[in-house]
Amino acid sequence: MATELKPRATREAYGEALLELGKLHENVVALDADLAGSTKSGQFGKAFPERFFNVGVAEANMMGMAAGFAISGKISYASTFAVFATGRAFDQVRQSIAQPRLPVRVCASHGGLTVGEDGCTHQSVEDIGLMRLLPNMRVVVPADFNQTYAAVLESYDIEGPMYIRTGRPKTPFLYEEPPKSLGKGADVLREGSDISLFACGIMVVRALEAAEELKKRDISAEVVNVSILKPIDVDTVAASLSKTGCAVTAEEHSIIGGLGDAVQEVAAECCPVRIGRLGIKDVFGKSGTPDQLLEEFHLTTEHLAGLAGQVLSSR
Amino acid sequence: MVTEAGSGHPGGSLSSADIVTALFFHTMKHRPEDPKWPDRDRFILSKGHCAPVLYSALARSGYFPVDDLNNLRKIDCHLQGHPDMHKTRGVEISSGSLGQGLSVSVGMALSMRLDKLPGQIFTLMGDGESQEGEVWEAAMAAAHYKTGNLTAIVDANGLQIDGFTRDVMNVEPLAAKYEAFGWTVKSIDGHDMQQIVDALDWSRTVEGPASIIARTVKGKGVSFMENQAGWHGRAPSAGEAERALAELQR
Numbered sequence: 001m002a003t004e005l006k007p008r009a010t011r012e013a014y015g016e017a018l019l020e021l022g023k024l025h026e027n028v029v030a031l032d033a034d035l036a037g038s039t040k041s042g043q044f045g046k047a048f049p050e051r052f053f054n055v056g057v058a059e060a061n062m063m064g065m066a067a068g069f070a071i072s073g074k075i076s077y078a079s080t081f082a083v084f085a086t087g088r089a090f091d092q093v094r095q096s097i098a099q100p101r102l103p104v105r106v107c108a109s110h111g112g113l114t115v116g117e118d119g120c121t122h123q124s125v126e127d128i129g130l131m132r133l134l135p136n137m138r139v140v141v142p143a144d145f146n147q148t149y150a151a152v153l154e155s156y157d158i159e160g161p162m163y164i165r166t167g168r169p170k171t172p173f174l175y176e177e178p179p180k181s182l183g184k185g186a187d188v189l190r191e192g193s194d195i196s197l198f199a200c201g202i203m204v205v206r207a208l209e210a211a212e213e214l215k216k217r218d219i220s221a222e223v224v225n226v227s228i229l230k231p232i233d234v235d236t237v238a239a240s241l242s243k244t245g246c247a248v249t250a251e252e253h254s255i256i257g258g259l260g261d262a263v264q265e266v267a268a269e270c271c272p273v274r275i276g277r278l279g280i281k282d283v284f285g286k287s288g289t290p291d292q293l294l295e296e297f298h299l300t301t302e303h304l305a306g307l308a309g310q311v312l313s314s315r
Numbered sequence: 316m317v318t319e320a321g322s323g324h325p326g327g328s329l330s331s332a333d334i335v336t337a338l339f340f341h342t343m344k345h346r347p348e349d350p351k352w353p354d355r356d357r358f359i360l361s362k363g364h365c366a367p368v369l370y371s372a373l374a375r376s377g378y379f380p381v382d383d384l385n386n387l388r389k390i391d392c393h394l395q396g397h398p399d400m401h402k403t404r405g406v407e408i409s410s411g412s413l414g415q416g417l418s419v420s421v422g423m424a425l426s427m428r429l430d431k432l433p434g435q436i437f438t439l440m441g442d443g444e445s446q447e448g449e450v451w452e453a454a455m456a457a458a459h460y461k462t463g464n465l466t467a468i469v470d471a472n473g474l475q476i477d478g479f480t481r482d483v484m485n486v487e488p489l490a491a492k493y494e495a496f497g498w499t500v501k502s503i504d505g506h507d508m509q510q511i512v513d514a515l516d517w518s519r520t521v522e523g524p525a526s527i528i529a530r531t532v533k534g535k536g537v538s539f540m541e542n543q544a545g546w547h548g549r550a551p552s553a554g555e556a557e558r559a560l561a562e563l564q565r
Contacts, residue, residue, distance in 0.1 A: 056456075058452035061449055061452035061453050064415050064422065068419040068420060068424070068425070071407065092449070095409070095415055096408070096418070096419055100400055100401065
């Protein structure tokens with residue numbers, strides 16, 4: 001872990017990478033729905049006002065407009081909170097972006113519970129599931145600032161539509177510098193032989209901490225950062241499962257539809273093993289500080305290590 | 316075509332047939348031999364269920380063989396129930412879920428403006444479709460961004476699946492609504508060819524977005540279909556189709 005770097009929010013990386021993309025490519029346009037300050041798309045807007053469109057509080061129209069730009073040769077970056085990008089504008093993303101396979105990047109900030117005090121209306125627990133269900137959609141959940149920066153830069157060259165989820169809170173650095181590429185999107189950060197810990201987003205750092213914790217109990221945990229949830233890197237996931245024979249998944253998302261399901265799908269088809277899912281247990285969120293919420297919903301290092309222990313003992 | 320398919324939407328296709336004919340064979344600059352010609356005008360069928368009228372115009376323009384029309388909605392045919400830009404030559408954008416075409420058109424209009432392309436975008440919508448809230452989000456945006464290269468045509472046939480639009484959910488006064496949203500509006504008889512072509516040509520000269528409210532008759536030209544909501548999404552039988560075609564050819 002690159003602990004000497006001060007934690008930064010992944011949404012800030014989105015803002016900086018988008019600005020860089022604007023400098024690199026004239027055909028990059030960005031849209032926002034009155035959250036440009038929060039999603040960080042506003043930096044692009046300041047630098048390239050003629051290519052920035054703040055459409056007001058109208059997410060459906062924003063997705064349609066993003067499609068219109070993409071049809072006309074632009075690469076569109078449309079940002080708002082995850083809950084609105086995927087829930088409110090689902091049909092526009094489905095009909096006007098995913099089905100026509102357009103190069104629109106739905107860039108959703110404020111994913112998960114760590115939105116915090118705003119409460120359940122603004123905390124998306126189901127966005128990854130919704131996006132994973134859409135044919136043609138690539139689903140990306142970077143783990144830290146640098147990986148987010150890389151994902152956004154790399155997105156310019158990737159065909160078809162993409163969903164990129166970032167978060168509100170400051171998050172520790174995992175990568176010293178932005179990787180050149182996300183590759184196939186499953187990065188083995190720590191090798192182990194007893195159990196695999198698959199994590200995405202803010203849970204990756206907790207998975208690494210849990211592996212340390214487990215080591216004290218003589219358990220060797222492998223940690224895999226799954227940054228591309230769709231298409232998931234079947235080879236890497238299956239190889240890890242075959243090696244360790246059991247796993248825990250960890251995500252700031254419902255246990256339904258997200259990383260847990262994605263890994264279980266691979267396991268069911270390639271390598272059936274016992275898998276425990278750490279995530280939000282099919283409930284909505286609530287108000288509180290991000291740390292309080294993560295504690296209350298059991299998205300902590302301790303719970304991750306605990307679940308790993310349970311899975312191991314019940315093999 | 317719809318009879319062969321066994322399903323489809325004849326009513327709204329007929330109400331907009333005169334408008335679409337004027338667009339493809341008079342108003343729009345387009346090249347069937349080069350569908351992606353950058354300087355072309357664009358036609359967006361927001362009311363995607365009226366695919367039959369779009370397919371007819373595309374086929375008669377030469378985008379694909381006219382014979383294909385007999386295979387509408389068939390498993391191996393490129394002519395989908397609702398337009399698919401990846402399957403059918405000449406279709407600008409996949410559509411079918413109502414209310415989205417105007418948003419896409421606003422994005423296209425702004426993109427074309429950035430690229431200094433000369434084309435005009437003609438977006439055909441339904442009056443029933445105008446009950447979708449997204450239409451008004453897009454209408455607001457078009458006026459805000461002063462998209463002079465955008466023409467919205469409302470095929471106001473007064474009917475929708477469940478009955479008369481005024482009974483189901485009144486959308487009138489449409490012209491006043493568009494005006495209030497900052498558009499320049501012209502109301503016409505959507506079956507008077509002179510009025511149609513004049514309005515379409517006029518819309519190019521308007522500085523901001525232009526809206527044409529075309530008063531039409533659903534099922535136009537077929538006596539037993541005219542003004543009947545039941546013909547929104549029902550295929551005529553072979554006998555009915557024969558009678559309908561005979562009436563249309565008169």
